[in-house]
Amino acid sequence: GGCYGESDHKPIINNITHAHYEFEPAEAWACVSNEAKEFITKLLVTNASERPTAEEANKLPWLLNRTNQSTLLASLNQYQ
Secondary structure (H helix, E strand, C coil): CCCCCCCCCHHHHHHHHCCCCCCCCHHHHCCCCHHHHHHHHHHCCCCHHHCCCHHHHCCCHHHHHHHHHHHHHHHHHCCC
């Protein structure tokens, strides 16, 4: 079985092992920023030597901006 019943899993496994994916359906990804998609794309690289380390991933724009926003909100909340 699995998630897709008794169907052939070879295409799914092939897509995973070769990092073949698309951000679809488009309407599901419409509210996701390009920076977030770039973050996902950089992490879904099959060759480990080409993937960012955790330290490098922490410096990617989407995560860096999320951290900066959280820090700013925490700073603002202390004055309420």
